[in-house]
Amino acid sequence: MTAVPVGRKERAAKRAAGGPGRASDKTKAERKLAYMLCAPAVVAMLLVTVYPILYAIVLSVQKIDLRFPEESEFVGLDNYVAVFTSELFRIDLFNTVLITVVSVAIELVLGMALALVMHKALFGRGLVRTAILVPYGIVTVVAAFAWFFAFDPSSGFVNSLPLIADDKAWFGDRANAFAVIILAEVWKTTPFMALLLLAGLATIDDGLYEAAKVDGANAVQRFLRITLPLLKPALLVALLFRTLDAFRVFDSIFVMTRGSQDTESLSILGFNQLISRLNLGLGSAVSVVLFVLVLLIAFVFVRGFGTATPGTQGATN
Amino acid sequence: MRRGAVTAVASMALAFGVGACGGEDSASGPPTLRWFIFNEPSAAPQKIAERCSQQSGGRYRIEFEYLPAQADQQREQLVRRLGAGDTSPDLLGLDVVWTGEFANAGWIRPVPAATEKVVSENVFESVLQTARFKQRLYTVPIWSNTQLLWYRKDRVPQPPKTWDEMIDMGEKLGPAKGRIQVQANRYEGLVVLVNQLIESAGSSILAGPKQIKLDKAPTERALGILGRLSRSPAAPPNFTTSTEDTARLGFEAGDSSFMINYSYVYPSAKSNAPDVFEQMVAAKYPQVDPDKPSRPPIGGINIGVSAYSKHPAEAFAATECLVKAENQIEVADLSGLPPVREDLYDRPEIAKTYPGYAEEIRASIKDAAPRPSESPAYQDLSLAIQRAVHPTTKIDPRNLAPAYEKLRDNVLKAIKREGLL
Numbered sequence: 001m002t003a004v005p006v007g008r009k010e011r012a013a014k015r016a017a018g019g020p021g022r023a024s025d026k027t028k029a030e031r032k033l034a035y036m037l038c039a040p041a042v043v044a045m046l047l048v049t050v051y052p053i054l055y056a057i058v059l060s061v062q063k064i065d066l067r068f069p070e071e072s073e074f075v076g077l078d079n080y081v082a083v084f085t086s087e088l089f090r091i092d093l094f095n096t097v098l099i100t101v102v103s104v105a106i107e108l109v110l111g112m113a114l115a116l117v118m119h120k121a122l123f124g125r126g127l128v129r130t131a132i133l134v135p136y137g138i139v140t141v142v143a144a145f146a147w148f149f150a151f152d153p154s155s156g157f158v159n160s161l162p163l164i165a166d167d168k169a170w171f172g173d174r175a176n177a178f179a180v181i182i183l184a185e186v187w188k189t190t191p192f193m194a195l196l197l198l199a200g201l202a203t204i205d206d207g208l209y210e211a212a213k214v215d216g217a218n219a220v221q222r223f224l225r226i227t228l229p230l231l232k233p234a235l236l237v238a239l240l241f242r243t244l245d246a247f248r249v250f251d252s253i254f255v256m257t258r259g260s261q262d263t264e265s266l267s268i269l270g271f272n273q274l275i276s277r278l279n280l281g282l283g284s285a286v287s288v289v290l291f292v293l294v295l296l297i298a299f300v301f302v303r304g305f306g307t308a309t310p311g312t313q314g315a316t317n
Numbered sequence: 318m319r320r321g322a323v324t325a326v327a328s329m330a331l332a333f334g335v336g337a338c339g340g341e342d343s344a345s346g347p348p349t350l351r352w353f354i355f356n357e358p359s360a361a362p363q364k365i366a367e368r369c370s371q372q373s374g375g376r377y378r379i380e381f382e383y384l385p386a387q388a389d390q391q392r393e394q395l396v397r398r399l400g401a402g403d404t405s406p407d408l409l410g411l412d413v414v415w416t417g418e419f420a421n422a423g424w425i426r427p428v429p430a431a432t433e434k435v436v437s438e439n440v441f442e443s444v445l446q447t448a449r450f451k452q453r454l455y456t457v458p459i460w461s462n463t464q465l466l467w468y469r470k471d472r473v474p475q476p477p478k479t480w481d482e483m484i485d486m487g488e489k490l491g492p493a494k495g496r497i498q499v500q501a502n503r504y505e506g507l508v509v510l511v512n513q514l515i516e517s518a519g520s521s522i523l524a525g526p527k528q529i530k531l532d533k534a535p536t537e538r539a540l541g542i543l544g545r546l547s548r549s550p551a552a553p554p555n556f557t558t559s560t561e562d563t564a565r566l567g568f569e570a571g572d573s574s575f576m577i578n579y580s581y582v583y584p585s586a587k588s589n590a591p592d593v594f595e596q597m598v599a600a601k602y603p604q605v606d607p608d609k610p611s612r613p614p615i616g617g618i619n620i621g622v623s624a625y626s627k628h629p630a631e632a633f634a635a636t637e638c639l640v641k642a643e644n645q646i647e648v649a650d651l652s653g654l655p656p657v658r659e660d661l662y663d664r665p666e667i668a669k670t671y672p673g674y675a676e677e678i679r680a681s682i683k684d685a686a687p688r689p690s691e692s693p694a695y696q697d698l699s700l701a702i703q704r705a706v707h708p709t710t711k712i713d714p715r716n717l718a719p720a721y722e723k724l725r726d727n728v729l730k731a732i733k734r735e736g737l738l
Contacts (some may be wrong), residue, residue, distance in 0.1 A: 065734065066396065066400040066422070067418055067421065067422045067693060067694065068421070068422070068693070068734075069422065069423075082735070082736050082737065083737060085736075086736055086737040088737045088738075089737060153554060153555050154555070154563050154566045154567065154570075155566075167553075167554040167555075168554070169554045169555045169556075169557070169558060171555075171558045172554070172555060172556070172557050172558055172708075257503075257558075258502075258503060258504065259503070260502065260503035260557075260558075260707055260708070261557070261708065269737060272700060272737075272738060273737060273738070275393055276389065276696050276700060277694075277696055277697050277700065277734075277738065278396060278400070278696070279697075279734065282736075282737065286737070
């Protein structure tokens, strides 16, 4: 949160020193070079992200269905009205939020524990880190299938474990289906959380812990008073990335239930309209709503919690 | 993007100095017809295509482009190409329920009268129904498929005639022996089950491409059976997630006495569960009403000729060859997929392919009631029906009005293509 005043001070100092208006030729040339170096990336981004987003917005205000090409017309916000008045949208939004909140919360706790283990591991460091990262290296769809087959009553081993009924249908009701989906998500992405937190832990000066020990602080106090506050920037970045990711959850649900038992997420809703029904107007409206929700989440994190995006100096001071 | 890709391919072709195997036909040699179809595991389509290419005397040569194994993914790929006017597919392997959609969108050509005469000769009326849109033949049926009632003769001396009888028998046998395997997961298989129950009860989902039928009494009767079965102890624990494959595996496991499934389960049981196979017998799809014959489901593949094909005349000539009697018999022999011509069921080769149940398959296809594939928005309809009835355990057999209203509302919504589905 202190970043803003620092930035202001810097700008004020620059202005006092002559300001950008009177920049030397060298500065100008450097700036020009910088723009030229950035240009390919900007053009690529415009082509592959901005254009599709704008095109989706254009599609979302039309009645347009690939199967009925002659019926295309401009309908204004009708598609959005259809989305927001739909009971399905409310259910799917709830499901998405539920999966996001529960899975990210579990991942945070587990990821923190794993990060501490990786950080403190005395021997076999490389092995421990590699072992923890394995799930993250597996393609999500493949991981989803592995979990599906493990829990499926006809092929899985889970039902033969003790304390579990042999014929339990894991994907036959909402609570159990959600549990398996969230478990698969957590298993897959906890390593990502752990990795980001580990990077944060590595930046904390060991001297602080030494000093705290000398002052008589116990392990819990050291964690709460030193580790957590200093880890906050890394923690928030990790949370932001995982929340945005989890909010667009698709693969696991698609593989395990295809959205049945009321486990459908917003991404699956969009997929059904766009890919199955070929209703480009309605489907694009769902996609745009999903995009705006993701933007809102990012905005809340960056503005509300002061999360620093990589490349800027955040609240580390 | 497409132009870019074409340019890239063209420049690559130039760079390597090869034009003969590029996107266009070479100056010499017969035109290439590209058949987009899933890679049928027995490779029967490849075999008959090869034969037809040879028999054409240089008029055409059929090449294959493979689509994914899952029907919905096949459709996605075809639709993306056709929606963008891609000229590379000539022949399309279409699921029987896509006819209305593809024909209405103008993606496939109606079958010319001369070809229609040849390819519909002796073909089951139910099969031709799946190939028509607005009374016109748009696709050429090549193979069919249907579901039979499979039961165990050691536990069931006489096959049940109706669904209610079957559930009674299953309940009497108890859950260790009497389970009934069907398809009730939220997917196309559930639409098949619902459609066949409604048709067997004497109604239909649609009365025309954009017109609902769903008469109240028969529809409620059909839903009542579905609800009763879902809540019965004879239903397997994975009932609401069951598919063709879970049903097959469940039956092979031995605790089931009944299964509704396609004929591939018979050779499968032979290799996976010989004990079960010994006792396995096929009967006709169960009835809803003791006085009305059942209307079994129908599946299979029809060949469409792409509207963007550059060789439609050759493509239709190729379909005439592909569906010839001898080729259908060859497909049945290699893959077990039932022919679409009724007269072939008298041939000894077919009796050999379906040992002891060729007659059941013939009768089943003859009486089959297609899903409402004449709807140009079939996919909407399918999604809407799935959402309305799944999970089937929610259907209360003693109070069917809510389930009926939900189904009717969803179907109406799908016909109008309104709202999210």
